Structures are given as C-alpha cells and as structure tokens.
Amino acid sequence: MKAIQFKSFGSPEVLEHLSVSKPLCDSDSAIVQVKSASVNPSDVKNVSGHFEHTVPPRIPGRDFSGVVVDGPAEWLGAEVWGTGGDIGFTRDGSHAEFIKLPVGALVRKPANISHEQASAIGVNFVVAWLGTVDYAKLVQGETIAVIGVSGGVGGAVTQIAKALGCRVIGIDRSAPLAESPAARLIDAYLPLDETTQQRMKELGGADVVYDAVGGVAFEAALGLVKRRGRVVEISATGKRRVDFDLIDFYHNETQLLGVDSAKLGVLESARLMAALVDGFESAKFEPPVIAHRYSLEQAREAYETVAGGARGRVVINM
Incomplete structure (x- = not known):
C-alpha cells in the first residue's frame, strides 16, 4: 500500500511517500481502508520529534474516516471514523491507504456527513468534549469563555457548549471565519488583548474558561473566571512556564484543569467518538470548514500548510 512515513524527526521535508506492506488482520x-484523514498540529509536532514516545520509522496521522475491508463479518463494509493518541505515535497511523485497528476501536461514522468531513472531527471534538463535559462539568445556563475560538478546538468547544444550552463568549486574536459554525454560534466576540478581562467582567464573567491557547494567554484566562469557576488548559503556546498571583487564585477558589487527549488511545477515544455521532446526525453539531485538500502524494505540502498556521481544517483524501 501507499503511505507517508518518516524515518527521522524534522520538518515536513522528512516525510516520504512510499510503498509499505499492507497490515494483516x-x-x-x-x-480499515482510509478514505480521508486530517492533519492536526499534533501530527506536525509528532514528525518534528516533540513526543518522546514516538519511535520512527512511523506512519503518522491521528484522525481518519474509512471503510472496514477485513475483520469481523458484522463490520465488513461499515463506514467508520476514529482518532487516538497512539495511532501515528506508538502504532502506525492514518496517513496511509489502510490502517489496522483493534475491533473495539471501531465506531460507525455519522451517516449524514462525508468521509472528508468525518476525518476532520476527531482530535478537536475529543479534547473539546473531555474539557467541557467530562472535566469542567459544564451545564445548561452557564457562561463559557473560549480562548482560541477561531481554531479547531475552540470551534468544537463552542458547538458542544451551545448544544448544552450555554452562553459562549469567543476570544481570540481575530474573529472566527465567517463561514464557520463558531462565527454563527458565539453570543459575543472579544479580542484577546489588554482589554479582555475588563470587557469580560462587564459581561458578568465566566463559569468556565476553556483556554485552547495557554502559555501566553494563561494569566488572562485566570482573570476571566467567576468565583469557584473552572479553567481548562490544553496547550502552552509560546510560554511553557507561567506566573500568576496565587493569593488571587485561592481567594477566587478557582479550579484549574489540565486536559491531554493524547493520553487517550484509539480504544479509549472510541467512547467519545460514539458519543458524538448523535450530535452530528441530529444536526446539533456541524462539521468544520475544510480549508485545504491534498492527495496522499501531496502530504508533505499538507503538513507544511498546517505548520504555517492555516485557518480551517486540512485534509488528505486517499
């Protein structure tokens, strides 16, 4: 089969398009015959050597959508989707024509979206669901501030929060793309600058702050939350170590929650992918905007696009 593989860490230049042995059942x-697979920033980081547990040679790629072509009879021909913090890292990933998965990881994709759309959902919606539903316990009527609302995770958080009946305040350096679900769903948009905290106070503060940026935005995130509010952190953009006023923190009785979807393998992620199906089939959730499409032969270019900070999702169609 054809696949993308890296034998050493580095920039997208290290990616090779080559023939490798098809996995055996x-x-x-x-x-699963992969129909489409998205490229995430974590895939780019993986190729660069960011994750210590990755051992090359490795086929990268976390998210996928495709058709089961070998395995249990009841699954043959089924259209499935998935993601995992192990595929592309400790087991070969989805940027190939075929991928081998545990049977327990198989989840039927929503019938009303395409393989291309389905492949662009996994990582973003899984980490969004973990942070909002599982960890922060966001409930109807609460206000959530989403830092990084214009990105993939921020857009997913927005959709989940609105489906729960919450008010969403979107915060970012620039507003979401006009055609994105987030642009239509947020109740207000605030630019991420020196005025953000004051403007958020004027809006009543947030019960939950989902900070998809972290690092340089961390102190601002702590300043947006109400007393006994929850702050979710998933990243450390531009700044690994942070300073904050500990007295203000404990006087406010703030809860700080770290979320790492990479800790969930494809088996563990299957539960969350299954939980998302109804949301898409009932149109509570919308698939993200596909901004760039590439063939498998163009995978290096796809990675370069993501590395360059492209807005909207980047997908490889096999």
Missing part, C-alpha cells in the same frame, strides 16, 4: 483487529 488477526482475530482481535480489523483493517
């Missing part, structure tokens, strides 16, 4: 697994 066994009693506990299934083979």
Whole structure:
C-alpha cells in the first residue's frame, strides 16, 4: 500500500511517500481502508520529534474516516471514523491507504456527513468534549469563555457548549471565519488583548474558561473566571512556564484543569467518538470548514500548510 512515513524527526521535508506492506488482520483487529484523514498540529509536532514516545520509522496521522475491508463479518463494509493518541505515535497511523485497528476501536461514522468531513472531527471534538463535559462539568445556563475560538478546538468547544444550552463568549486574536459554525454560534466576540478581562467582567464573567491557547494567554484566562469557576488548559503556546498571583487564585477558589487527549488511545477515544455521532446526525453539531485538500502524494505540502498556521481544517483524501 501507499503511505507517508518518516524515518527521522524534522520538518515536513522528512516525510516520504512510499510503498509499505499492507497490515494483516488477526482475530482481535480489523483493517480499515482510509478514505480521508486530517492533519492536526499534533501530527506536525509528532514528525518534528516533540513526543518522546514516538519511535520512527512511523506512519503518522491521528484522525481518519474509512471503510472496514477485513475483520469481523458484522463490520465488513461499515463506514467508520476514529482518532487516538497512539495511532501515528506508538502504532502506525492514518496517513496511509489502510490502517489496522483493534475491533473495539471501531465506531460507525455519522451517516449524514462525508468521509472528508468525518476525518476532520476527531482530535478537536475529543479534547473539546473531555474539557467541557467530562472535566469542567459544564451545564445548561452557564457562561463559557473560549480562548482560541477561531481554531479547531475552540470551534468544537463552542458547538458542544451551545448544544448544552450555554452562553459562549469567543476570544481570540481575530474573529472566527465567517463561514464557520463558531462565527454563527458565539453570543459575543472579544479580542484577546489588554482589554479582555475588563470587557469580560462587564459581561458578568465566566463559569468556565476553556483556554485552547495557554502559555501566553494563561494569566488572562485566570482573570476571566467567576468565583469557584473552572479553567481548562490544553496547550502552552509560546510560554511553557507561567506566573500568576496565587493569593488571587485561592481567594477566587478557582479550579484549574489540565486536559491531554493524547493520553487517550484509539480504544479509549472510541467512547467519545460514539458519543458524538448523535450530535452530528441530529444536526446539533456541524462539521468544520475544510480549508485545504491534498492527495496522499501531496502530504508533505499538507503538513507544511498546517505548520504555517492555516485557518480551517486540512485534509488528505486517499
């Protein structure tokens, strides 16, 4: 089969488009013919050597959508989707014509969206669901401030929060793309600058702050939350170590929650992917905007596009 593989860490230049052995099925697994697979910033970081547990040579790629072509009879021909913090890292990933998965990781994709759309959902919606539903316990009627609302995770958080019946304040350096679901769903937009905290206070503050930027935005995130509010952190953009006023922090009784979807393998992620299906089939959730499409042969260019900070999702169609 054809695949993208890296044998050493580095820039997208290290990616090779080559022929490798097609994975073989066994009693506990299934083979999925990949139709589409998105490229995430974590895929680019993986190729660069950011994750210590990745051992090359490795086929990268976390998110996918495709068709089961080998495995249990009841799954043959099924259209499935998935993601995982292990595929592309400790097991070969989705940027290939075929991928081998544990049977327990198989989840039927929503029937009303395409493979291309389905492949662009996994990482963003899984980490969004973990942070809002599982960890912060966001409930109807609460206000959530989403820092990084214009990005993939921020857009997913916005959709989940609105489906729960919450008010969403979007915060970013620039407003969401006009055609994106986030642009239509947010109740207010605030630029991320020196006025953000004051303007958020005028809006009543936030019960939950979902900070998809972190690092340089961390102190601002702490300043947006109400007493006994929850702050969710998933990243450390531009600044790994941060300073903040500890007295203000404990006087406010703020809860600080770290979320790392990379800790969820494809088996563990299957529960969350299954939970998302109804949201898409009932049109509570919309698939993200696909901004760039590439063939497998153009995967290096796809990675370069993501590395360059492209807005909207980047997808490889096999």
